[in-house]
Amino acid sequence: MAQESTREKSTASEAESEAEDSDFKPLTARQAQEWRKRQVPLSVWRIVAIQAVMGVLVALLAWWLTGRPQVAWSAGYGALSVVLPAALFARGVSRSRSSAGAAMVGLFGWELVKIALTVAMLVAAPRLVPGLSWLALLAGMVVVMKTYWIALLARPGVRRTD
Template sequence: MKTDALGTEAEAEDPDFKPLAAQEAQEWRSRHPAVSVWRIVGSQAGVGVLVALSAWLLTGQVQVAWSAGYGALAVVIPAALFARGMARKRASAGAAMAGLFGWELVKIVLTVAMLAAAPRLVPGLSWLALLVGMVVTMKTYWIALLARPGVRRTD
């Protein structure tokens, strides 16, 4: 890949690239509104409740419902902590990137700790129900991103 002294690698790869003007960028933002991270965390909590209720209705066992609910909590609580940590303004892009990695590490450690504590906290733990609760709750990210306004529009 060759670039001239004034060009960048991105321009060399795509010679038709044209940056948006301020007005064009504003129009793009109005067509693609940002999704609130708290809305996603709230959606995850709601899905977690639905998974726990579904587990109870399907099996008739309260232990299975508690296991599925705890699995959902092992996703929602770390995600809420991550969202809270990332909501702070950072002084620079480097600080924002360090914050992202730091809070992601906290999220992973908290999730692992919650899973390790599950046998002591959930009587009659069903690991299968816990994993189903976790996976279904985690997939809420994708549902929320696909269901946001403006995704399916072709302008």
């Protein structure tokens, strides 16, 4: 009896899944081409440039709020520890690959390089930034990392399909 109940539930969930799948309609070649025209490609270099500008702004804001150049250098170094690895990642990923597998390996490989460089920069921070303020460094990192979301939300040319 318990098996019948389980079978009925799985049959019901399969029927619901098939009903959802039947709503899916693949795009025609013309519809796909129109969709591509509406989607403006977002340059990774533009995101890196926006991050760099935000890093400078955070450093200036830290200096203005505290009046201490050490805090500004700390915030700037925190921003740099995000921007520099992101630029290296963008350079590595933007190269064309021969296959999808090679592109995936490249993506993960460059992400690993990006993380390793960020960690190395953070380890070197006390030796490179005199009077280091870890709080300002962290603030610089967080603001610049959040710039990804701002760049994605504010990208121009994306139109809704109504």
